Amino acid sequence: MNKHDQEYIKHKNKSMVLDVIRNRRPISRADIAKITGMSPTSVSRIVADLCQAGIVKETEQFSSGVGRKATLLDIDASSVLTVGIELDKTEIKIGVVDFDGRIAAEHTVSGANHDKAPQAVADTIAAKLLELVRDNGINRDKIIGVGIGIPGIIDVDSGTVVFSSQLGWKNVAFLKLVEERVGIPTTIDNDLNVKALGESIYGHVNESRKTVLIGIGSGVGSTLVIDGEIYRGETNIAGEIGHFNFDPNGMLCECGKRGCLQTYIAEYALIQEANNFKKVSRLSEIFHEWRAGEPWAISIIDRACTYIAVTVSNVVCMYNPDTIVLSGNFIEQHPHILEAVRAKLDDFIWEPFRGTFKLVLSKFAGKSVMIGAASLALNLRLDYELQTS
CATH class of the missing domain: 3.30.420.40 (ATPase, nucleotide binding domain)
Structure with missing residues (x-):
């Protein structure tokens, strides 16, 4: 097996363990091993990496039943935060979201965005995000990513709005404009894509x-x-x-x-x-x-x-x-x-x-794009963390 394949399997195993903890918490290392089919040693090593990254934590709860009691694992929902932004023709919705998809703070800016230059819209996003963080006493260092949902055709890899009839934009490198202003890794995608992602992670489905x-x-x-x-x-x-x-x-x-x-x-x-x-x-x-x-x-x-x-x-x-x-x-x-x-x-x-x-x-109605965009940013940053840890 070559090094690339080994790294891929390592990354997938970390993602699998994190998903199990996320969906079945609190849970013991032994139960994770049973569910995933991985060895207890491999599970313990991955859990140690996730704890070191500040994503997973040991609780004060212990497993019940016969045999040696084991400390249960949980997600530290407030350890990392992401920002979800919905940008449409008449509004900008900005929310700071925790690991569990809960909105810690939010703000809506009304205005005709289709009448503004993309640079001006990016200026507004940066200013309002800074204001939201400051006014709500949020630790900016905990914010690991920004996600933006935009109506239209989006080139995700380059962060370009290829075409948005609602905003009147064509071939706008909007990711770069926002990232330069907020100083936080940013990603953008079609608004329905991020909405669906949020529903699949946190919603009824x-x-x-x-x-x-x-x-x-x-x-x-x-x-x-x-x-x-x-x-x-x-x-x-x-x-x-x-x-x-x-x-x-x-x-x-x-x-x-x-x-x-x-x-x-x-x-x-x-x-x-x-x-x-x-x-x-x-x-x-x-x-x-x-x-x-x-x-x-x-x-x-x-x-x-x-x-x-x-x-x-x-x-x-x-x-x-x-x-x-x-x-x-x-x-x-x-x-x-x-x-x-x-x-x-x-x-x-x-x-x-x-x-x-x-x-x-x-499930989230008018907040679903905001939560979904934050989920997109979280997933991308977690992928990076899991690959490098």
Whole structure:
């Protein structure tokens, strides 16, 4: 076995032990060895490395049962912190997040980011992050990484926003702009990717092996997470279901094609349709009319639920996931819509797929991108620590 293979196995074993402690804590070294199939000596060596890195700690609890009692291990959730940032057209959400996905401090900055130069947005992020850390008495030395979720096509390796229609950016090296200003290792990714990652680690589906997250808001997209890893496709744009073609003679989409899915269920499409009946500017106004029993509002919401059910059916046929998470403003601000979608699924789900998956809502709602971006930063830094320790 060559040195590269040995280092790979060493890294995977450390990751495995950390995942077991993370998911089954508090736990003894002996139980970790049983679960992983590794030798007690190997487990003890890895645990020593993780303790030295400040990630794992021994507790004052001891194992019960027959035989010699063993000290149990736990995660030191406050030992390391990461920052999660959601950047969209009108808001910047910044949160300092611990190892358990809990938000220690957060701040929202409102403003039209699509009207600003990327440098100005990076300046705002750096200034507000510094302010958040200072005002909440957070030890900056504990912050090991910054993650940013951005709508659009992202080149993760170079940290470049290849294209974001919401921000009006094209080929912007945004990672470098932020990292230079905050002085902390930074990573960026598509907002739905990080949202799905956060849900798979901390959400309702943390034991799912194959999760699809569908986001419905200003646009429509999806992300597939397999065994904790985001499936990105060849150019990191897998999951752009908003541009599934539902009708080649349909409405014109912002992408220049006709009949894309998002022209039927994205917020702008629903608002545009509602304005044929009454002047509205927000999705909440349509739901207000829906609750008031307005037939046109009922029709718009019902048709949107139908298209969401069709989308779920298509995703199930394509990926055969064990869990589908519905997210985005349309669902998260009006969670009762989930039942309306479920009621329509029987009309579209192919018989072999019935009962093979769970359909759930996002656990974190409006904070899921922030938590997911922090998770992305944490995973990358842990990978580095596990490789070098």
